[in-house]
Amino acid sequence: MRSLTEQDIRNSFINCSKGEAKRLTVPRDLGERPWDELDFLGWRDPGAPDRSYLVTERDDRLVGVALRFQAAQRGFLHRSMCSLCLTTHPGGGVTLMTARKAGAAGREGNSVGLYMCTDLACSLYVRGGKVPESGGRFEESLTMEEQIARTTGNLSAFIDKLYA
Template sequence: MLVLTESVIRASFVNCSKGEAKRLAVPNDLEMRPWDDLDFLGWRDPSAPQRAYLVAETDGRLTGVVLRAATHQIGRVRHSMCSFCLTTHLGGGVSLMTAPKAGPSGRQGDSVGTYLCSDLACSLYLRGKKHAGPPAPEPLPLPERIDRVRTTLATFLGKVTE
């Protein structure tokens, strides 16, 4: 992924107003991010943990979306799998994230949801740079797994922007 600046990140959001994009909490450690290992930039808002953000390049264009993490957690401990990287987490390691659709349908309340790693570090789990527990055997080589994540990501972003 290309190294992103705060102004480029703010300008990329498609499912919120320009005013909301101006006020959202952008990570203050952008220069420290492992850009070469990222398929997308994802982060949680430290002042509002149910808010999350995702910025990715698809079809040569940068697209940012505002996400909301479900607050309801199931009482018992269970394993859950991320829809992007297929990493299995125990307990709250995966969250249902919903994104309002861009445009008029989003203003009417339409949204798209998917299950993602709660910390949005899918790229790092995929590459073995971060661990959620014992690794599950994966039959695909890393380049094919990266392609799978990028395809799934593009599909999700396409649903948000359609």
């Protein structure tokens, strides 16, 4: 992914108003992000514990998505799998994130949900740059490039549903 500026991020959102995009908290460490290892930029809003955001490149343009989730704690023995990168996490490491649909459907209250890594670090998990609390990922016969393609394909399918 190419490096992004705060203005790039704010202008990319498809499922919130310009005013909401202007008020959301953008990460302060944009200059320090490992852009070459990211398929999308994802972050949690420190001021709003039920909100997260992600921005990805799609068809040579940026697409930003505002997400909401229920901050529910699960027991440490409970394990869940992210639908994007297929990483398993104990406890609250995977959360059902919901996004309002784009356009009129979103204004009518329609939304789409997907189970995702709560920290939105899928790109780093797939590449081995970050290890989940559980100690690792399942061994796969797919190459890393194929796993990356699967993750970006899963994200693309989720974004398609926001436009539908």
